[in-house]
Amino acid sequence: MLVGLLAGVGVPAYRAVIQRANVNRAVADIGDLSLQLYRWQTNTGAFPPNLAAAGLNGRLDPWGRPYAYLELSTANPGQVRRDQNLVPINTDFDLYSVGRDGATVTALTAQPSRDDVVRANNGAYIGLAENY
Secondary structure, three states, X not given: OHXXXXXXXXXXXXXXXXXXXXXXXXXXXXXXXXXXXXXXXXXXXXXXXXXHHHOOOOOEOOOOOEXXXXXXXXXOHHHOOEOOOOOEOOOOEEEEEOOOOOOOOXXXXXXXXXXXXXXXXXXXXXXXXXXX
């Protein structure tokens, strides 16, 4: 009985620690990719149309999925990520992980986007969409 009680408490706590570690890794990856994209922009005068053009398409988020990138100067307005006021969260580019559930929509307040790890305010914020 004691083992069952410890497992009942320990397993959820362990999963929460793993989830926080995965989010922290995604935050670090997005910060690093952002810096590399700014270097690209400094050298070429524009952001790349996709991560592959900048040689950055091989990185996977902690959940095994590629990071999503959208260069905003040529983007369709319907593709742009938006905050609770439906205002675009960036003016340069969107870069994010679709998070643990693998689902996302453009509105950060929608349930499928709550666990996304996003870059917002042109990089001033990188973290969970639910906290933005």
